[in-house]
Amino acid sequence: MADQPVPAGPQQLSATGVLTPEQIAATKIWLEQKWTAGGCPFHGPTTWEIDNHAAIVPAGPVLGGTVFTLIVVSCAICRFTVFVNGLTAGIFAPGIAPVATPTIIPIEASETETAGS
Numbered sequence: 001m002a003d004q005p006v007p008a009g010p011q012q013l014s015a016t017g018v019l020t021p022e023q024i025a026a027t028k029i030w031l032e033q034k035w036t037a038g039g040c041p042f043h044g045p046t047t048w049e050i051d052n053h054a055a056i057v058p059a060g061p062v063l064g065g066t067v068f069t070l071i072v073v074s075c076a077i078c079r080f081t082v083f084v085n086g087l088t089a090g091i092f093a094p095g096i097a098p099v100a101t102p103t104i105i106p107i108e109a110s111e112t113e114t115a116g117s
């Protein structure tokens with residue numbers, strides 16, 4: 001894993017739900033430490049793949065309420081899938097990072113006057 005980014009501690013999940021390379025690397029480390037049985041329950045030895053998108057699941061029927069931020073781990077052979085709670089596993093910091101607001105630069109009055117004439 002020499003080419004893997006070194007996790008710098010939990011980071012908030014991005015608003016797009018895409019994991020950072022650091023979050024994926026931290027998940028691989030977590031799986032190696034915690035999931036020692038390793039094999040797929042359907043056929044045994046396998047390679048586990050971490051999706052680069054998190055699954056965001058509402059904790060109840062109210063929109064805007066609590067959500068679970070889950071890391072999607074799938075068997076490379078049969079696609080059996082498990083969810084790892086990214087918050088309790090220490091991969092995600094609490095909350096979801098806000099969407100970056102684009103900077104709006106107002107057009108100068110002199111530019112709008114000359115543009116139409």
Ligand SMILES: [Zn+2]
Nearest residue numbers: 040075078080
């Ligand atoms: Zn499998």
